[in-house]
Every structure is written in structure tokens, then in C-alpha cells.
Amino acid sequence: MDRLLDKLIILLICTISLSAYSDIASPVIACLVAAAISAAIQLLDRRRSAAVLTGIISVMCFFFPVMICTMPLIFYDSLRQHRSWLMLPAAAALLSGSSLGISQTLLTLSAAAAAYIIFRRTSALEESVERLTALRDESKEKNIVLAEQNYRLLEAQDNAVRLATLKERNRIAREIHDNVGHMLTRSLLQSGALMIINKDEKLKEPLESLKDTLDTAMTSIRQSVHDLHDDSVDLRASIEENLRPARERFTVNTEYDAGNDIPGNIKFCVAGVVRESVSNAIKHSDGSRLSVIFREHPAFYQLMVEDNGKSAEINETGIGLKNMEDRARNVDGNIRFTPSASGFRIFMSIPKKQGEAYEDSSDR
Numbered sequence: 001m002d003r004l005l006d007k008l009i010i011l012l013i014c015t016i017s018l019s020a021y022s023d024i025a026s027p028v029i030a031c032l033v034a035a036a037i038s039a040a041i042q043l044l045d046r047r048r049s050a051a052v053l054t055g056i057i058s059v060m061c062f063f064f065p066v067m068i069c070t071m072p073l074i075f076y077d078s079l080r081q082h083r084s085w086l087m088l089p090a091a092a093a094l095l096s097g098s099s100l101g102i103s104q105t106l107l108t109l110s111a112a113a114a115a116y117i118i119f120r121r122t123s124a125l126e127e128s129v130e131r132l133t134a135l136r137d138e139s140k141e142k143n144i145v146l147a148e149q150n151y152r153l154l155e156a157q158d159n160a161v162r163l164a165t166l167k168e169r170n171r172i173a174r175e176i177h178d179n180v181g182h183m184l185t186r187s188l189l190q191s192g193a194l195m196i197i198n199k200d201e202k203l204k205e206p207l208e209s210l211k212d213t214l215d216t217a218m219t220s221i222r223q224s225v226h227d228l229h230d231d232s233v234d235l236r237a238s239i240e241e242n243l244r245p246a247r248e249r250f251t252v253n254t255e256y257d258a259g260n261d262i263p264g265n266i267k268f269c270v271a272g273v274v275r276e277s278v279s280n281a282i283k284h285s286d287g288s289r290l291s292v293i294f295r296e297h298p299a300f301y302q303l304m305v306e307d308n309g310k311s312a313e314i315n316e317t318g319i320g321l322k323n324m325e326d327r328a329r330n331v332d333g334n335i336r337f338t339p340s341a342s343g344f345r346i347f348m349s350i351p352k353k354q355g356e357a358y359e360d361s362s363d364r
Contacts, residue, residue: 003080006118007038010073013114017069017100017107026066033057034070041077054078054086061093068094069104072111079119184218235262235294238271243292246278250290250307258296266350269327270294270303273335276320277305277346285309287343301333301350308343324348 011031018027037057044050054074061068071090078084094100094108191211198207236256243252274292281290287309295302321337324346328335333350 003042003122006122007073007076009118010076010111010115011035011070013107013111014070014072017104017111018066020101020104021066026064027069030064030066030070034067034073038073038077041074041081046081050077050081051083051086054081054083055089058087058089061090065093065100068100069108072108072115075112076115076119079116080123184214188214188218235267235270238267239274239292239294242271242275242278243290246282246290249282249288251288253289253291255291255293255295258294258301262296262301265331266301269331269333269350270301270348272327273303273324273346273348274305276324280320281305281307281309281344285344299352301352303348303350304345306343306345310341310343 011034014034015027015031018031021027034057037053041050041053044053054077057067057074058071061071068090071087071094074090075084075087078087094105100108188211191207191214195204195207195211198204235258239254239256243254246252277292278290281287285307287307289308291304291306293302293304324335328348328350331350332353333348335346335348338345338347
């Protein structure tokens with residue numbers, strides 16, 4: 001839009017010089033031809049054909065002197081095309097004693113000077129707009145990067161707080177088990193001994209009641225310690241820990257997409273299967289890549305362990321595969337082993353049980 005306004009201003013200055021002609025037709029034709037060629041040059045924008053048009057209309061000034069009055073408009077386009085040297089024929093026609101009067105010559109030169117000044121002003125304005133646009137884009141990019149860094153920092157802080165919380169839960173569970181659990185166990189043994197040596201029938205019922213109370217307290221403490229211990233297990237960290245031996249031989253890729261509220265026995269099952277899978281891969285696979293993917297879906301959990309080694313037939317008597325099947329069965333899950341020429345895949349899915357607690361896995 002700025003370029004169009006510039007051209008209109010230059011063309012108006014040119015019409016002042018053209019108005020000195022007594023003939024109306026030739027100035028109008030020259031003005032229309034110059035406007036059409038100027039539009040074509042801008043449309044072609046620095047192509048070779050634009051340079052050809054500029055050279056042609058510049059040479060036409062020798063044969064049609066009236067065109068000299070419109071050359072400031074073409075001069076403006078040549079400056080934008082960085083081909084101002086193409087206007088040399090028009091300048092030569094102007095200075096070679098053309099039919100233009102002194103006033104027309106001065107007006108044409110003034111229009112050319114105005115075209116140069118307007119071009120420089122518009123170019124400086126466009127450069128300023130480009131710099132501001134680049135600065136705005138750079139600022140947006142930096143804001144996006146900063147937002148990503150802030151998100152990662154917050155995520156790292158949340159993970160640090162979560163790990164500290166899990167560590168504290170584990171410490172509390174251990175202290176309860178070591179202290180309160182041992183004292184309750186000793187109290188149970190003492191109450192049992194008192195019941196054996198007691199001869200007073202009046203104390204028999206109170207001692208039995210005491211033993212039942214201690215049994216209930218022991219069960220409650222054991223369950224609380226068990227729950228605290230299960231909650232203190234970080235499945236992602238367990239998977240990474242189990243994958244550590246494989247990183248010496250394989251290029252390991254892991255994907256973990258699950259929440260934190262995973263039942264304890266599911267955690268132990270998944271960690272155990274990953275551990276067995278890594279052990280089997282190290283022993284039997286001749287591949288170079290190992291992939292472990294664990295995802296939580298609305299109705300089930302999904303684990304896939306895959307390497308790119310050439311796999312033989314499955315040895316059904318293998319202890320490792322049998323252990324993995326047992327782990328999956330203990331949580332009502334399904335596990336499949338798929339050997340192929342492109343690798344060995346272990347795929348396990350574990351359904352969620354809404355409103356039900358899983359039975360504890362005995363193999364931990």
C-alpha cells in the first residue's frame with residue numbers, strides 16, 4: 001500500500017510536466033503506458049522480464065520524448081529493483097536536447113529527485129517494520145522457550161517433591177515396622193505366655209480380649225506399613241533402574257505415560273516383568289536397540305518390551321518367561337511373547353478393577 005501511494009504521488013508530479021503539452025492525446029497515452037509498465041514491473045518483481053520492460057521504456061524516450069516526463073515513475077521502480085542503471089538511456093535522452101522545455105526538464109528532474117527521496121523514506125520504513133517484525137517474532141520465540149523451561153522447572157520441582165514424599169513415606173513405614181511392629185509382636189508373645197501360665201479364671205477373658213486387641217492392632221499396623229511401602233515405590237524410577245544394565249549393550253528408548261495412583265502390586269508386576277525382560281535380552285538377544293513402553297489407559301495398563309535381535313522359537317520351559325506369566329496372572333493380566341526375524345516382543349495388558357483392591361503379589 002505504501003508503494004502504491006508513493007507511485008501516485010510521483011505520477012501526479014509527472015502530470016504537471018505533461019500538462020505543458022498542447023496536445024492532450026500524447027500525454028494521456030504516455031501516462032497510461034508508464035502506469036501500465038510500472039504495474040507490470042512491480043508484479044514481475046526483480047525478474048529478468050521486469051528488467052527488459054524497464055530497458056525498453058527507457059530506450060523509447062529517444063523516439064517518443066513525451067515519455068521522458070513519466071520516467072520518474074519508472075525510475076522509482078528501477079530503484080526498488082536495484083537496476084537504476086537501466087534508466088541511463090532515458091537520462092541521455094533528457095540531456096541530449098530533447099523537445100522538452102526548460103520548465104518540463106526541471107520538473108522531470110525534480111520528480112526524479114522526489115522519487116529517489118520517497119524511495120529512500122519508504123525503504124527505511126519497510127526496514128524498520130521488518131526489524132520490528134523480526135524482533136516481535138524473536139520475542140515470541142523466546143517467550144515460548146521460557147515457558148517451556150518454566151514448565152520443565154516446575155515439573156522437575158514436582159518430581160523432586162514427589163520423590164522426597166515417597167522417601168519420607170518409606171522411612172515412616174520402615175520405622176513403624178522396626179519399632180511399633182516389634183513392640184506389638186513382643187506384646188503378643190507376652191500376652192500368650194500370660195494366658196498359658198494364668199490359673200485364675202477371672203483373668204482368662206481379659207487376657208483373651210487383650211490378645212485379640214493386640215492382634216487387631218498388629219494387623220492394622222501391618223496393613224498401614226504395607227500401604228505406605230507400596231505408595232513409596234516410584235514405578236518410573238524402578239523401570240529406569242532395571243534398564244541400567246541394558247544400557248551398556250543396547251540403545252534404550254523408554255516411554256512412560258501413566259499417573260501416580262497405580263496399585264502397589266501392579267507396580268511390582270510391571271517392574272518385575274521389565275527386570276526379567278532386560279535379563280533375557282542381555283542373555284539371548286543379538287540386537288542393538290531395546291524399547292520399553294508403559295502406558296495407562298482408562299480401563300487397563302499396557303507394557304511393551306521389544307528388541308531388534310533375531311529371535312528363535314520360544315523355549316516354553318524357560319524360567320524367565322514362566323516367571324513373567326505368573327506375575328501377569330497374579331494381577332489378572334495377559335502377557336504374550338512374539339518372536340520374529342525383526343526382534344522379540346513382550347506385550348502385557350493389565351485390566352483395572354474399579355472399586356476393588358488387587359490381592360497382594362507374593363513374589364516381590
